Amino acid sequence: MQSAPFALPLTVALSLAATTVETSAQTTEAFYRGKQITMIIAGGVGGGYDLYARTFGRYLGRHIAGEPQIIPKNIPAAGGLAGANALFTNTDHDGLTIGALTSSSTLDPLFASPGARYDSLKLNWLGSIGKLQNVCVTWHTSAIKTVDDLRSREVLVGGSGATSDSGVMPRVLNALLGTRMKVITGYDAGAATEMAVERGEIEGVCGLGWSTFKAARPDWIRDRLINVILQMGMKKHRELPDVPMAQDYVADPVKKRVLELILLRQELGRPFAAPPDTPADRLAALRSGFEATLKDPQFLADAPKALMEINPLDASATTSLLNGAYANPRAIVEQAAALVAPADAK
DSSP states (O other): OTTHHHHHHHHHHHHHHHHHHHHHHHHHHHHHTTOEEEEEESSOTTSHHHHHHHHHHHHHGGGSTTOOEEEEEEOOTGGGHHHHHHHHHSSOSSSSEEEEOOTGGGTTTTTTOTTOOSOGGGSEEEEESOOOOEEEEEETTOSOOSHHHHHHSOEEEEOSOTTSHHHHHHHHHHHHHOOOEEEEOOOOTTTHHHHHHHHTSSSEEEEEEHHHHHHHOHHHHHTTOEEEEEEESSSOOTTOTTSOBGGGGOOOHHHHHHHHHHHHHHHHOSEEEEOTTOOHHHHHHHHHHHHHHTTOHHHHHHTGGGTOOOOOEEHHHHHHHHHHHHTSOHHHHHHHHHHHSOGGGO
């Protein structure tokens, strides 16, 4: 009987807690209802990042509380850095902006890449919708068809910028594998590089994702218009069992670790993030909507029709990979940075 007086306060406390949770949920839903979320796409119109982000965005809004409309906005300059910078510094951190970023942008601050004015560990990662497997390809008429051929003479390849994967990977492979690729930069980050290959301005491209080719240039694969010379990732792509891995040509253990740190970006693939200081309840709604979209039966049925590979990471896995990468010994990071963001590119 003596415990009876304590029953009322406990009941009241539980009721208030439930009310607080309910009110918070209602507030988040009410905030997003009728709103628009700007989705910064750090890639050019018509490219692989653009196709993936826009397709995903058509479903994402349905799964965020309040069902806001997703509005794509391409900011493709500087190999993805411009989009990441804009997300970090030029947006209101109110939950109404997210970024579909490039894989390279995840580690650019670690490598002190030119123009990286953001902190990857302070971004609020939502997850990734797919991994990447970068490849080196040449046009079918080119005499360059093997890694030994890439070592035999100078080969012109296209890139959208010095810090983009198509600019970085040739430099990395030249240093670690002895290839002789010369990058012609300045092409738009969308379809311009591929068009330059078709016109014969350059012999190929090294550092675009296999899934990008499948989504943006399926005819190249179907009609065997390209020689796929090398693949770069943490393990072989199931569709490229006979294409050698870059690691196969690196015997030195330190150099291999440097290469694997650089290639870790491929695991992070097609990441999405919200700005720092996004309100916790809205960030939770964004993450919940992100994960729900990746389980949406209609999205999963439509993605293969657009030749999209869905191999997702959630927010926790994405953050864990990044924390591990940024914890690498300074000597390994410095060697990787010297290849990814050399002093003469700064």
